[in-house]
Every structure is written in structure tokens, then in C-alpha cells.
Amino acid sequence: MREFDYRRAADVPSALALLDADPEARFLGGGTNLVDLMKTGVEHPTRLVDLRELQLDGIESTQNGGLRIGATVTNSDLAAHPEVRRHYPALAQAVLAGASGQLRNMATVGGNLLQRTRCGYFADVTKPCNKRVPGSGCPAVEGEHHNHAILGASTYCVATHPSDMGVALTAFDAVVSFETTDGPGELALEEFYLPVGDTPHLETALPPGALITGITLPPTPTAAGSRYRKVRERASYAFAIGSLAAALDVRDGVVHDVRLAFGAVASRPWRARAAEHALIGAPADAEHFSAAADAELAAAKPLPHNGYKVTLMRNLVVAVLTELAEETTR
Template identity: 70%
Template sequence: MKEFGYQRPGKVREALTLVAGEDGARFLGGGTNLVDLMKDGIERPTRLVDVRRLPLDGVRAAPDGGLVIGATTTNSDLAAHPEVRRRYPALSQAVLAGASGQLRNMATVGGNLLQRTRCGYFADPSQPCNRRMPGSGCSALAGEHHNHAILGWSEHCVATHPSDMAVALTAFDAVVHYETLDGRHEIPLSAFYPPVGETPQQETVLPPGALITAVALPAAAAGPRSCYRKVRERASYAFATVSVAAALDIEDGLVRGVRIALGGLASRPWRAHTAESALRDAPATADRFGAAADAELSAARPLRDTAYKVTLARNLIKAVLTELAHRAE
């Protein structure tokens, strides 16, 4: 491992100053992704700025009635928070599905949003990878890609986004708060991850040296009828093959409100706007749920070994929405 500097500031401004102007500086939260990448030689920071002493943890009420989640809040604390469990249950379920207990105790909310793809070619310095070395090519296109993207990919990258938490946050219209030396800023999570396009190495729209300080959940997105379901290759800790975060409001047998986000299918959490539009004011029936899933997945472009994901995603969307409809009864 390459030698690096290490500092542990107590104030946000101090942390921002420590990384300013140094391309190799990185913020360190729980380290559950970054440290692994350092061991593999994928990340080679010149300086680590540990943010765990910063006053950025905890979950508090927002002025609009929503919740504000501090960036250094651990995944375990987030999943167990009574207001998260009561008002945004899909988020709690997604966090619990995302990692082992040991990892959840270390991992932070801000770090979770910034974790990098788990594509095997990205993690192997001997293989071409446009995310790791722009212009070198995408080995997964013709290689091992059975767990890769079917939506929104390009010939430059077919990897999927690894975060379960981010899928649920996308369904709830979360907003990311961050700071730079210029001040405080915010951006909807739906715009936080750019399309993969020709620049897969640009994984977020955060400016250099920016520090995530919180994630806000709007009150309008709250509701007890939401859930997160994840299909994975083994029952223990594993990344999603396909996942669905959904919330459903039904009145007089009709869908009055619906939120759907998908994981394991694209380079970023995929908000299923087409399916949502097809369902609003429609009968809350299994057939309609299946038709809405078909409409969303009509844009899928399976690779050689990923066609099964279309069927799997369709069935999972239908099953989750049907379960939520039964709860409404």
C-alpha cells in the first residue's frame, strides 16, 4: 500500500481545507469501501481526512416535517431509527439488506452514497476498465457480465451501482446536502449520479473537495406502506441482482400515489417514472402492475448474459406492488 497522510479534524471547514487543492486527498468515513480499494491498488490517496469526529451524525426532524440524516450516521443507526422505520420503512429494509451487521456498524450514510462499483474488472488492475482508466475499454462487454446493467448503459461501461440505500432514497426523492469552501449546497439524489455516457469515471456530480453533510427526506414522501425487496445470488451478504423500492397509496381501488426505484439494473439507482405514470389513477390490480413493469422495462437492452434480468425485474416489481396493495386492504 502506498504511504499516505492521515488527519482527523473536528470541524467541517477544517476538513474542507485539508483536501482543498490536493487531487489525491480523500475523505474517510467508515472505510468499508475505500480501504478495500486501497488494498487492491485501485485507490491510491495521498491523504486521508477522517470525518468521523465531525458533528454530522444523527437523524433529526426537518422544518417541513421530513427527516435530515447526518452524513456520518452509521448504517446500523439509520436502519434502527424509530422514525425511519415508521415513516420510511423501505429505507430501513434496504439498509438491513445491504451488508452484514459488522459492516453496517462501520459504514456511514455519506460513504454509502459514494461507494464505487463492484464490477470484477474494475477491481482488477490487470484488466481494462474505463471507470478506473478512461479510454482503456470495458472488459465486461464481451466478458463476464451476467450481473451487469440492462438499463442506461453505454459501450463505455455496463457496471451497476452497488448501493441498496441509494435505491430507497431515490424512491423517496431524497436530497443530498454538501459543503465546499464556497458554502453549502444541495442536489436531488435523482441528479446526483450522472448517466454513464462517455465518462463512466465521473460517478457523481459533486465538485472536487466537496463533503456530503446530510441527506434530507421530504415529508411528502413519507408513508407506512413502502417496502424494499432484493434478489441476490446467496441469502447472506451479497449485492443485488435486482432490487425494488416501492411505495403505494390506494384509494377506492385506484392508485393515487406510487413510487418505484430499481437497483441492480443500471449504473445508478433507476427511478421507474414510466411505470409510475402508467399506474397513477389506474386500478390497483396485479395485471396493471405487470403491465406497468413491462412499460418500464421496454427500454431494457440486455447483454449476452443479462436477458434473465428483464423477467426477474418484471416479476419482482409486480410482486412488491401486489404485496403493498394487499396491505392496503
């Protein structure tokens, strides 16, 4: 591992100043992703700016009934918080499905959103990768890609985003707050991640040197009946091959509101807007759930070895929405 400087920031302004003084510096939350990438040589910062003493570790209700989550809240604290479990259960479920207790105790909310893909070619510095070295190529297109993207990818990159938490946050219209040396800003999570296009190395819309300070969840009554379902290749902790955050409000047998976000199928958590649009006002039954999933997956462009994800996601949508619909009629 390359030698690096280590500083512990006392507050947000000092954290921003430390990063601004060294363009090759990186913010350090729990380090559960960054340190691994440093060990493999993918990341090689000259300085780490530790954020754990910043006063960004709170979870509080907003005046309009939503929730404000600080960027340094650990995943364990997020999943255990009573307001999260009561009003956004799919978020708690997603966090618990994401990693072991040891990792959840260290990993932070802000760091979770910024974690990088687990594509094997990205992690192997002996291989070309457009995300790691722009213009070098994407060997996954012709190589090992059974767990890669079927939506929103390009010939430049077919990697998927690994976050479980981000999928649930996307379903509930989360907004990311950040600070820069020029002042504060906000980004809707759907706009936070950039499309792959021909620049997969540009992953988020955060301004250079920005520090995530928190996430705001708007009041979403439908979310109280939500669920997160993750499919993985083994029962122990593993990255998803497909996942779904879903919430459903059924009245008199008809879908009044629905929230759907897919995970492990794109370079970012994928809000299933086409499926949601198809379901509003439709009967809450398996036939219409399947048709809605097909409406979303019509845009899928699977590679030779990951076409199974289309069927997987269709079945996942039908299964989870059917469960939720049955619960609302009990």
C-alpha cells in the same frame, strides 16, 4: 498498499481545507469501501481525512415533517432509528439488506452513496476499465456481465451501482447537501449520479473537493407503507442482482400514488418514472402492475448473459406491489 498521510478533521471547514491542500486526498468515513479499494490498488490516495469527529451524526425531523440525516450517521443507527422505521420503512429494510452488522456499524450514509461498483474488471487493476482508466475499454461488454446493467448503460461501461440504501432514498426524492470551500449546495439524488455516456469515470455531480454533509427526505405519506425487496444469488449478504423500493397508496381499488426505484440494473439507483406514470389512476391489480413494469423495461438493453434481469424486475414489481395493495385493503 501505498503509504499515505492520515489526518482527523475537527470540523467541516478544516476537513475541506485538508482536502483542498492535496488533490489526491480522500475523505474517510467508515472506510468499508475505500480501504478495500486501496488494498487492491484501485484507489491510492496520498492522504486520508477522517470525518468521524464531525458533528454530522444526527437524525432529526424537519419542520415540514420530513427527515434530515447527517452524513456520518452509521448504517446501523439509520436502520434502527424509530422515525426512519415509522415513516420510511423501505429505507430501514434496504440498509439491513445491504451488509452484515459489523459493516453497518462502520459504514456511513455519505460513504454509502459514494461507494463504487463491484464490477470484477473495475476491481482488477490488471484489466482494462474505462471507469478506472478512461479510454482503456470495457471488457465486461464481451466478457462476464451476468450481473451488469440493463438500463442506462453504454458501450463504455455496463457496471451497476451497488447501494441498497440509495435505491430507497431515490424512491423518496432524497436531496443531498454538501459543502465546498465556495459554500454549501444541494443536489436531488436523481441528479446526483451522472449518466454513464462516454465518461463513466465521472460518477457524480458533486463539485471537486465537496463534502457530503447530509441527506434530506421530504415528507412522503406514501412512504409509510413502503417495502424494499432484494434478490441475490445467495441468502447471506451479497450484492443484489435486482432490487426494488416501492410504496403504494390505493384508494377505492385505484392507484392514487406510487413510488418505484430499481437497484442493480443501472450505474445508479434507477427511478422508474415510466412505471409510476403508467400506474397513477390505474386499477391496483397484477395486470396493470405488469404493464407498468413493461413500460419501464421497454428501454432495457440487456447483454447476452443478463437478459434474465428483465423478467426478474417485472416479477419483482408485480409481487411487491401486489403485496402492498393487499395490505392497504385489509
